[in-house]
Amino acid sequence: MDYEGALTNPAGGQLSPGLTEEQANRVRASLWQLLAVRTKLYTMGDSSSVRIEKAAELSESILYTLNAYQKSIGSDISHINPDADFVEMFDLGLAELNRQLDSGKRAAAVLPAEMLPIPNQFYQSVPDDINDFFRQYDVYYFAHQSAGFIGYPLNQSADGLQGIQYINEYLRRFRIENRFLARFELDAVISLLSAGTPSLEYHVGNFFEPVFAVSIALLLVGKTPFSLNIIDSDRILLNKRFFEWSEAERVERFIAAALNMARLMGLREDSDNAYLAKAAELLAVQIRH
């Protein structure tokens, strides 16, 4: 890290180009003061200095927290008010993050009841992995860090997010995928998943994806999606139709099939529909490639 840069530009250059240089300096000075206060709290007043790496992490956490406040009022960090009380904004941001934390813990509490008995160690460890995150997560000093590691991959990764926003989004998407999988007979799901791997128990992969792909395929050839039983003649028919469609038409038909499936399944939440539509779009593009 650039030592001088860390001292004079703790905001890391995330400020709006709309600010004047004087305004930007005031923001940097406010952030610097906030960093000094937070560092003193972190060290409990025992140390006047910290390693630069630690200061950088504390600085990033401050920006993350301020951004949480900005987002709660419909803005973002780059448009921060240079004349605002940064300590007050930070406190409001911290309150917002704690609200998100409580919301995440509530969602995590109901997760075990929503798990399917699929015999896979990565899938089954998701509730524990998420609880580990909440145990390790430090919202006060390292709010931007995504503590711990979740071994089970989603169809649509939340990896671009950080901290509590990451875990809450992971939880949301994971629960959507579980709601979808729960609409099928368990034996059919396990049979389909087992066909694609020598060992389902140790397989590292997303389970929503293959089930979704087969169910969409069945819908596109005019069959019920719930059997998860696709035969050769279905594949031949689908292949023929697939290459008759333009790229745009392919994506459109996949999305329409996904939304139709959501309706058949009684999935009424907008978030579920949006997730399935996105999964369909990704699938259509993936098959093209």
Place this chain on the structure above:
Amino acid sequence: MEQSFSLSPVDMQKLQTAQELRDTNDLTSKFGLSLTDAQIHGLVEKRYEALRDTGRIEFGQGILKKLLFEFCDSPYIDSANYEEVVWELVDSFYYFKNESDDLIPDDELIAIMKDHYDNRAHGSLEYLNGTSLEDLCRNTRYGYETDDDTDVYGNQF
């Protein structure tokens, strides 16, 4: 032409630190020790150099004033070696903050440095840095008492 009076945080800190060091002369002069403006300027720059070399960043008052107050009554410091000793102590302090994984609070480390400098190193900075403080930091990292001068088998170092 409009003039900007805004100082970077670093410049502000340097000005504050220099003023604090001037203020410490009031006490240290009672022990025959004081710093000239040139020496103060050098010490302020030395602090930043030491912080840079050890990869640390410091807010607020910093430790210079505390160091001077703690060491000003040492029998091994006089007006001839005052500046030189303080320079070394600044380097040592930040170095050993790192070596102790930041487990020793500032005040405690400064007090330990003073105690070891006077009572074990007898004014030898080499002994202080090479032996006493190295042992101290090793003990701290491994969870032993900071003044434990025995090895894991109970033998005296």
